[in-house]
Amino acid sequence: MKKLLSVLYVAFMCSPLLIVIGAAFEPQEILRFPPHGLSMKWFTRVLHDQAFLDAAYNSLIVASLAMLLSLLLGLLAAYALARGDGRSRETILGLLLSPLIIPELVIGLAILQMLTLMNIATDLVVLVLAHAVICLPYTVRLLFNGVSAINENLENASLVLGASRAGTIVRVTLPLMKNSIVAAALFAFLISFDNTVISLFLVDSSTMTLPITIYNYVEFSLDPAIAALSTILILLSCAAVGIISSVSGLDNVGPRK
Amino acid sequence: MTAPDDYSIELEELTLGYGERDIITGLNLSVRRGEILSLLGPSGCGKTTTLHAIAGLITPRKGKIIIDGIDQTNVPINKRNVGMVFQGYALFPHMTVFNNVSYGLRIKSVPKDEIHDRVTRALKLVGMEKFAHRKPKELSGGQQQRVAIARTMVMEPRVLLLDEPLSNLDAKLRQEIRDDLKRILRELSITSVFVTHDQEEAMFLSDRIVLMKDGEIAQMSTPRDIYNHPANAFAASFLGNTNFIPAKLLRQSADGSVCELNVIGMGRVMKGRATHSVDASQSLFLSIKNDRVNYTLDRLTFLELQGRAGVSTMECQVVDVHFLGHVSKIECRAGSQSMTVLRPSAMVSDDVVPGTTIYLYWPEEESLVLSA
Numbered sequence: 339m340k341k342l343l344s345v346l347y348v349a350f351m352c353s354p355l356l357i358v359i360g361a362a363f364e365p366q367e368i369l370r371f372p373p374h375g376l377s378m379k380w381f382t383r384v385l386h387d388q389a390f391l392d393a394a395y396n397s398l399i400v401a402s403l404a405m406l407l408s409l410l411l412g413l414l415a416a417y418a419l420a421r422g423d424g425r426s427r428e429t430i431l432g433l434l435l436s437p438l439i440i441p442e443l444v445i446g447l448a449i450l451q452m453l454t455l456m457n458i459a460t461d462l463v464v465l466v467l468a469h470a471v472i473c474l475p476y477t478v479r480l481l482f483n484g485v486s487a488i489n490e491n492l493e494n495a496s497l498v499l500g501a502s503r504a505g506t507i508v509r510v511t512l513p514l515m516k517n518s519i520v521a522a523a524l525f526a527f528l529i530s531f532d533n534t535v536i537s538l539f540l541v542d543s544s545t546m547t548l549p550i551t552i553y554n555y556v557e558f559s560l561d562p563a564i565a566a567l568s569t570i571l572i573l574l575s576c577a578a579v580g581i582i583s584s585v586s587g588l589d590n591v592g593p594r595k
Numbered sequence: 596m597t598a599p600d601d602y603s604i605e606l607e608e609l610t611l612g613y614g615e616r617d618i619i620t621g622l623n624l625s626v627r628r629g630e631i632l633s634l635l636g637p638s639g640c641g642k643t644t645t646l647h648a649i650a651g652l653i654t655p656r657k658g659k660i661i662i663d664g665i666d667q668t669n670v671p672i673n674k675r676n677v678g679m680v681f682q683g684y685a686l687f688p689h690m691t692v693f694n695n696v697s698y699g700l701r702i703k704s705v706p707k708d709e710i711h712d713r714v715t716r717a718l719k720l721v722g723m724e725k726f727a728h729r730k731p732k733e734l735s736g737g738q739q740q741r742v743a744i745a746r747t748m749v750m751e752p753r754v755l756l757l758d759e760p761l762s763n764l765d766a767k768l769r770q771e772i773r774d775d776l777k778r779i780l781r782e783l784s785i786t787s788v789f790v791t792h793d794q795e796e797a798m799f800l801s802d803r804i805v806l807m808k809d810g811e812i813a814q815m816s817t818p819r820d821i822y823n824h825p826a827n828a829f830a831a832s833f834l835g836n837t838n839f840i841p842a843k844l845l846r847q848s849a850d851g852s853v854c855e856l857n858v859i860g861m862g863r864v865m866k867g868r869a870t871h872s873v874d875a876s877q878s879l880f881l882s883i884k885n886d887r888v889n890y891t892l893d894r895l896t897f898l899e900l901q902g903r904a905g906v907s908t909m910e911c912q913v914v915d916v917h918f919l920g921h922v923s924k925i926e927c928r929a930g931s932q933s934m935t936v937l938r939p940s941a942m943v944s945d946d947v948v949p950g951t952t953i954y955l956y957w958p959e960e961e962s963l964v965l966s967a
Contacts, residue, residue: 423614491685494652497672498679499699499750509698513689 355572362565369560380566390567393551397531400462400547404469404530405523411470412477412522417507419478420485421493431482435475442472446539460540465547468536473526480525484518485511520582528575602661603628603754603786604649609658611644617656618644619810626754631780631787633797636807637833642790645807646756649788651675663753678752678785682759684743686731692718692742693727699750717749718742721779736764737772744779755780757789761796773799794834798822806830823884824870828965831882838888838934840865840881844873844964854964856881860931865907867962880965883907885937887961890925890953892946897954905959909934913951916943927953 357371364370365377384390415434419427437445449468453460488511496506512519534549541550548571556564604626611619619641626632634642647653649660651672660668667675686695696717700710718724721741731739740760747755760776761769777800780787791797797804798818806813806821806829813833814826825831828839842856845864854867856879867881891897901908911927911934923943925936934955947953 489683489685491681491683492687494650494672495679495681495685495687495746496698497652498650498675498677499746500673500676500702501698502673505702510687 358565359569359572362562362569364562364565367561369562369565373562380562381570384563384567384570387563389546389551390548393546393548396462396545397548400465400469400545401527401530403466404473405526407466407470408473408477408526409481409519409523412474412481412526413519415474415478416481416485417511419482421490431478434478437472438475442533442535445472446536449536450539460542460545462545465537465540465545468540469530469533472533472536473529476525476529477522480518480522481515484515484522487518488514520585524578524582601628602626603630603663604788605659605661606645606649607659607661609645609648609660610656611641611648611653612656613644613653617810619648621658622810622812624805624812624815626786626788627803628786629784630802631789631800632803632805633801634788634790634805634807635794635797635833636792636813638792639809640807641810642792642807643758646758646788646790649754650677650679650756676750676752677754677756678747678750679756680740680743680747680758680760683763684731684739686739686742686746688731690730691727692723692729692731692734695731695742696746696749698746713749714745717745720748720782721745736768737775740772740776741779744783748783748785752785755783755785755787757787759790759792761791761793776800798834806833808833825882825963825965826871828880828882828967831880831963831965836885836935836937838883838885840883840932842867842879842881842964844875844879847875856964858932861929865962866959867964868960869964871965873964873966877966880967882963882965883957883961885924885935886922888934888936888955888957890936890938890947890955892944892951892953894952894954897956900954900956906956907959907962909955911953911955913947913949913953915949916947925953927955 360373361369361371362373362380363376363378364373365375365379415430419431446468449464450460453464458464492510492514493506496510497503501509532549533547534553537547537550538553541547546554552564552567602625604624606622606624609619609622609624610617611622622641622645624645634645636642644653648655649662651667651670655668658668659666662675662677687698690698693714696714697710700713705713714727715724718727721744723738723741723745726734726738726742731742734742744755761773764772773796780800789800791800801818803816804818804821805815808829814821814830816824821830822834825834825837831837832839840858841860842858842865844854845857846855847853847869851872852869854869854873856865856867857863858865858881865881873879891900897908897910900906909929909932911929914926914928914933917924917926918940921940922937923940925938925943925947927934927936936955
């Protein structure tokens with residue numbers, strides 16, 4: 339029974355993806371499933387399309403930088419929250435998690451308006467900062483749990499043995515929260531890489547990200563190119579998760595307790 | 596009179612606290628060189644806070660911490676060179692035993708060869724040299740404790756602090772590791788301060804016990820003295836195995852040591868010995884260790900004992916009898932006064948059953964007069 343439910347669950351989750359993957363092999367210029375034939379031509383087309391390649395490159399840059407930034411800020415915040423004296427911990431945590439509750443549409447519009455008022459043009463830096471804002475709730479939460487799960491006496495032991503606070507963090511705390519850091523990085527990267535709504539407000543022709551390019555493309559043409567691109571993205575995500583899971587064990591990734 | 600340099604650790608007028616609350620106020624304590632001292636008390640008495648202050652994990656609000664004659668009050672934790680074995684041992688789980696023990700030396704950038712020598716020596720000292728390449732989770736509790744001690748001792752600390760070293764072990768293992776710890780501490784002959792809430796552990800391991808209550812020292816003495824001559828009712832009850840009889844002071848001998856007391860609730864007079872000063876205006880207790888009380892079931896013997904000088908007697912009903920192996924515990928009651936008697940099981944006859952009338956007697960000098 340349990341097995342059957344699991345199979346049904348996986349089927350339910352994956353069937354839309356299978357349809358997209360199937361549609362990518364359609365030889366005609368129609369997006370349909372099942373495909374009437376088997377062709378790789380849309381894959382070739384997508385991989386040679388300069389617009390898609392530029393957008394993918396942009397997305398990669400933005401997601402990487404947003405990941406690094408939100409990871410760094412998240413670590414600092416998480417450590418302070420977990421090891422500080424606890425005053426206003428809930429308030430600060432709430433504030434840092436608040437981008438989760440506010441609709442992205444509102445955040446995007448607000449940032450755009452603010453930038454207009456300040457006379458700042460939208461560019462890559464703005465995009466990275468905006469993405470870091472929406473990544474931060476995930477990194478803070480995951481890293482906060484990561485720090486909290488570490489027995490404080492391990493840090494105290496390091497201090498008593500002569501290590502400085504910074505040395506203790508580098509030698510003891512960070513290695514012990516490796517799994518949380520990997521999880522937080524993965525989440526931050528994917529959230530930025532997938533983001534459409536906020537990007538919609540903040541991209542210009544030189545900073546088009548992949549989701550926006552796909553979005554624009556689908557507006558005018560519905561051919562299997564988009565399915566082929568999606569298939570590539572699905573495979574890349576699977577590869578990323580696979581690599582992480584084999585390196586650090588995905589079972590241990592994610593918030594503990 | 597001990598010279599000041601015979602002390603390893605001196606705490607002077609130490610005030611400690613967290614947030615708005617002071618936990619310890621004006622604590623004075625001196626630890627002799629080479630002695631094993633335990634801070635004993637119920638949770639919240641400030642014993643762990645005191646230990647953390649000596650280690651440098653918290654900064655005192657007032658007062659001084661002097662180690663080996665040098666004021667350490669404002670020396671940061673990582674420059675203090677005290678050794679500490681944490682509750683649960685706090686071995687770094689991501690490092691091997693060797694790397695755990697070499698951690699402090701690596702921080703100090705000690706040359707590689709020297710690290711190897713010193714770590715090997717420290718591991719030999721605790722008999723763990725064969726386990727250098729294991730991870731902590733592959734070790735038993737006792738082995739982890741040995742590694743924790745080695746990790747501390749390799750730094751050649753001036754004093755060794757141990758925070759509840761046995762609290763996270765199950766009862767059987769605890770005894771085994773307790774024996775082990777005593778042997779190791781004796782061999783190291785380093786000034787050691789440890790914190791425990793277990794009076795048996797404290798008596799077993801320490802040269803001197805500091806009994807603490809509500810941030811103050813309730814009594815400080817050798818295990819034998821503190822058990823036999825508790826300074827007050829708290830000390831007597833915390834060290835355990837004590838019967839308390841509430842009483843009021845009637846008369847006190849000139850030197851104050853022999854008292855006559857009116858036993859409240861029994862309407863009779865009993866004699867007792869005061870080893871510490873008592874305040875007659877306060878409510879007092881007669882305290883008699885469970886194992887100093889004897890009994891008889893024979894009424895004639897009892898009547899004869901009653902007439903004898905220097906013997907206290909009490910007629911009770913048996914409430915329950917607990918067999919604990921080598922000893923048996925007899926719970927009995929006289930009116931509202933409950934009494935517990937601990938006798939070797941071989942001396943307790945099968946006739947002692949709930950409901951039996953039992954006659955208790957004990958030497959008068961075993962009745963200690965204590966303030967609450």
